[in-house]
Amino acid sequence: MRIILDGMGGDHAPDEIIKGAVDVADLIDHEIVVVGDEKQIEKALEDAGADAKKFSIIHAPDVIENTDTPVKAIRQKKNSSMVIGLETVRDGAGDLFISAGNSGALMTGATLITGKINGIYRPALGSTYPILGMGKASLLLDAGANAECKPHNLLQFAVMGSIYAKDVIGKVNPTIGLVNMGTEPGKGSTFLKEAYKLIESNSEELGLNFIGNVEARDLPIGICDVIVCDGLVGNVVIKMTEGMALSISHLMRRKFSEGVVAKAGAALLYGKLAEIKKAFDYTEYGGAPVLGVKGAVVKMHGSSDATAVRNSIAKAVPFMENRVVNTIEKSMKKISEIFGDVEE
Numbered sequence: 001m002r003i004i005l006d007g008m009g010g011d012h013a014p015d016e017i018i019k020g021a022v023d024v025a026d027l028i029d030h031e032i033v034v035v036g037d038e039k040q041i042e043k044a045l046e047d048a049g050a051d052a053k054k055f056s057i058i059h060a061p062d063v064i065e066n067t068d069t070p071v072k073a074i075r076q077k078k079n080s081s082m083v084i085g086l087e088t089v090r091d092g093a094g095d096l097f098i099s100a101g102n103s104g105a106l107m108t109g110a111t112l113i114t115g116k117i118n119g120i121y122r123p124a125l126g127s128t129y130p131i132l133g134m135g136k137a138s139l140l141l142d143a144g145a146n147a148e149c150k151p152h153n154l155l156q157f158a159v160m161g162s163i164y165a166k167d168v169i170g171k172v173n174p175t176i177g178l179v180n181m182g183t184e185p186g187k188g189s190t191f192l193k194e195a196y197k198l199i200e201s202n203s204e205e206l207g208l209n210f211i212g213n214v215e216a217r218d219l220p221i222g223i224c225d226v227i228v229c230d231g232l233v234g235n236v237v238i239k240m241t242e243g244m245a246l247s248i249s250h251l252m253r254r255k256f257s258e259g260v261v262a263k264a265g266a267a268l269l270y271g272k273l274a275e276i277k278k279a280f281d282y283t284e285y286g287g288a289p290v291l292g293v294k295g296a297v298v299k300m301h302g303s304s305d306a307t308a309v310r311n312s313i314a315k316a317v318p319f320m321e322n323r324v325v326n327t328i329e330k331s332m333k334k335i336s337e338i339f340g341d342v343e344e
Helices: 015-025 038-047 070-076 081-090 103-114 151-169 190-206 216-221 231-255 260-268 270-279 306-321 324-339
Strands: 002-006 031-036 055-059 096-099 127-131 136-141 175-179 209-214 226-228 288-291 297-299
Touching (some): 002 015, 002 081, 015 038, 031 038, 031 081, 055 081, 081 096, 103 288, 127 216, 127 231, 136 151, 136 231, 151 175, 151 190, 151 226, 151 288, 151 306, 151 324, 175 190, 175 231, 190 209, 190 324, 209 216, 216 231, 306 324
Parallel strands (some): 002 031, 002 096, 096 297, 136 226, 175 209
Antiparallel strands (some): 127 136
């Protein structure tokens, strides 16, 4: 199988992208194809001491910048690393595309170039959500691709999330929770009440382990394996969690530097403090899958360093090896048989 890597996407491309790819190359049995400016990629591979047998390059002279408008960029920058990378997967010459580039452009490109799976109305962006003290993570979707959703969108998110949690993360019979303002079935807006009924009433037939509504305060302790919500709520949850983690880190650093006693305590607790920091470190958890498109596509954090790239590639391998896209396609056929065509 071939992993197609966007060598020009992200704040630290191409050097950190290449370093991460070189770090993981000996751990996987797949070819890594780097898409980007050939001269820059060749130099970065040489500087990183890459084994030429494990890498190949597809030349792409253009780059989609973070400031570019997504749809315009995908349509006008045909020779960009992102567009060519997605086309390579679409055409069957690659099995997985990974990029740290423009998030909106990647979602747009994945939808327009690889296409949506039949029956999928809105592809979703999944995001790993760390479980405190466990060294594990839940999968949250949608993480920001769809600010406004309908109940059947959330049902599809639950199905796709459950499949990904099983086949990629390795969860057995993953639990699914619907983010709400309370755990009772009658809580929330009309939209959430309808989504609850739709997921609950079809869980048995679709093989979903739905545990009902979950509150945001319980997400960090791992209340469920798959967190389902619309993109607005999901994005707020993730950014609030990141902000809290950063604030706690800064507070601890300040408190443990106040006086001799505090510094001595920090020295004694150094190992545990490092473990806490690692629990919130996005570089440890890999990239975010784009679910609902006809190709295995993964979005890495824009500021990904070599460690984040290495982990993103390694943890995305089961996405392509286990043919998760094909499994989602089969599940969408089943949903179509149950509901027929649903107006979007």
